[in-house]
Amino acid sequence: MMIFAKLCLLASLIFLLFTRVRTLLTYFQQEEYDGKRFVGAWSDVRLFDVKATVATLVAVVLGANGMGAVLTTLLLSVAFVVLAYLEGQHRFKKALARTERAMRIYWLTFGSVAVLALLTLLHPLCALVALHAAPFVMIVANKVLQPLQVKINEGYQSEARAKLERLDPIRIGITGSFGKTTVKHMFAEILEASGPVYYSPGSINTVLGHTRHIRQRLQWSHKYFVAEMGAYGIGSIKRLCDFVHPNYGIITAVGDAHTERFGSIEAIAQAKSELATEVCSAGGTVVLNAKLLDYAPFAKIRETYGARAVTVGFEDADVVISHQELDGGSWSISLSSQNPDLDGITYELPLLGEHNVLNSALAVVMAATIDPKIVAQIPYFTRTVAQVPHRLQKVGAPGTALILDDAYNSNEMGFMSAVASMDKLAKQRGGRRILVTPGIAELGLEHDRVHDRLGKFSAEKCDMIYVVNPDRIRSFVDSTKSGAAKVIEVATFSDARALIAKELHEDDVILYENDLPDLLEEKRIL
Structure with a gap:
């Protein structure tokens, strides 16, 4: 019976690792297969195993205190299956792209940790070896596969370069x-x-x-x-x-x-x-x-x-933007230049944002x-330029609130321009100005200074501000207190949407400004 229980534990652990490696690979891919940055994500997002570790330690303690090795091993097997199922239900904003490279890394990593999983036949505590080694095995697997990947990439690039030259x-x-x-x-x-x-x-x-x-x-x-x-x-x-x-x-x-x-x-x-x-x-x-x-x-x-x-600019340029006027949802723009081919061009632009x-x-x-x-x-x-998805894109229908989707890769100037557009549209509609944002990423030493400026600017032009993952942009949260806007701190965009939906009016304007990847928004407990 004990042999059967150990085999059940091994199978359930391999099932958990099958799911776990996919989770880790999703984050690894979001970090562009950079091992150093992935280690940072492992710490920041909390990709280290917690639940299965606790379950294993509890099972070992119970077994040592008279419950019986067979029963505790079977219970641990059930726990691993449940954890694998729950982890598989998680939905990423940016799902794993199953490229050939990703799949090679996946199978080499999974195969390696599956071999480590065999140690559980010796003792249940050995399950922790495979679980905690998985992120680092993945980094090594990528390194091992790197020469092959370089050769494949060079082949594809040669084909593309030849085609570009030919066409x-x-x-x-x-x-x-x-x-x-x-x-x-x-x-x-x-x-x-x-x-x-x-x-x-x-x-x-x-x-x-x-x-x-x-x-x-x-x-x-x-x-x-x-x-x-x-x-x-x-x-x-x-x-x-x-x-x-x-x-x-x-x-x-x-x-x-x-x-x-x-x-x-x-x-x-x-x-x-x-x-x-x-x-x-x-x-x-x-x-x-x-x-x-x-x-x-x-x-x-x-x-x-x-x-x-x-x-090209608004002054002191070869081509000067001599006129700009927003009428409804379109800009009227004129250019002037000493170059006769570029002088006097006038056109309309049906896009928001200065x-x-x-x-x-x-x-x-x-x-x-x-x-x-x-x-x-x-x-x-x-006149017919289409809205670019997720870049101050207007989403709405008659009788519903207007959504401004500016979720992609924000910067300080674009952030302020989007907030100003929301402010203007909300005043025209007579509704509330609602901002949802996690701030801006990859600012380095400018992080606090930029977010302080954005917070003060937003506080003047918003009625409600939902701050996603506020601990990451505490300077933004603190500076919003300079205005009358109501500030609500939420963990994720999903939480913000759920709260907004409860009290949304059809005249309101909601701006989703910069939707960070899973790496920067989430804190996981695996």
Whole structure:
């Protein structure tokens, strides 16, 4: 009978590990398979085992105090099955992407910890070895598989590079601390006036991401290829440029988003300037937010390449936004310039947010620079620019509250612009101004200063503020006390939605500002 009980315990532990490894891999993937950052997540999110450990220790104590080894072993087996089932019911905001790489890591990790699970045949306490080793076995598994992954990636990249060279579309790179995805969508829709455009969906902005889309989706019919470019350190955009070889570039902004990764805003400016350097040195043209000239790398680029670096801004720019007026849900925008091809362009933009005025101007100027013949058509294309999902997207229907979904990757300027838009719309509707936010991520040393400013700004323009995971942004919570807004602290977005639903009025406007990934919102007890 004892042999049967031990086999039941082994099977139940393997079942629990089957689920546990999937959970850990989801977080590991969200940390971009970075072992060091994953160890930080293991501590911050509490990915270490608690429930199964307690269950095991209780079973051992009960067995030692006369309950009987067979019964306690069977009870522990049941506990493992229940815990595996409950863990399997958890729903992630960003579910595991079952890529080939992810599955290789999964099966190597699971196989390794399943072998460790055999130790439970010796003693139930040995179950803890497999459970607690799983996160670290996963890091080792990724390292072991790394050479194979590099070889596979290089093969795919070679295919994509050859296809891009063979099809040879006109290539445009877009980067910036924020706004690049929105500008990409705007620009691609406007550039359709000149010819078929391919651009990666969502926020694909890495070499591997572009590799997959070039291999699978780029066609001979595409005249233009638009590549969003993300920077994860100095040299990231240079590597993307070496892969894509852009003929043109747009750089939206330099800000304190991702300061935690780069260390300083000067380093961010240096990283973003790599696109301008690559494009201009190859004889192409780059369109810049005029404020970028405040940073030394961009000032040097302007000095070196002159007219190849076209600036756009509200003043002191090659192309000046001379008029902007919000009428209902659309902007009326005019541009002026010494360049006759860019002077006098007037268009409408059906998107919320004052920051989108500059974003759209960057897109319009780039499109007009690439193909001046489409200038007269630009107003027809901007008028129908679609809302970009999760970027100040209006969601609502007659008779219901208006939701502003600005859940993706917030920054300080965009945060304030979104709150200002909510304030204006709520006053027009006569409803309450309700903000739901967990703040901004990856600010590094600027974390408290930025959140203090955002808290004071929000306190003046909101009636209710739901702060998600408030312990992470205590400076924001404290600074909101400067206004009359009612502040409610909640653990998750789901908790906020449940509370809002109980007292929501049809005239209210709710802004969901920045929805953090599971890693930053959750505290788990596995």
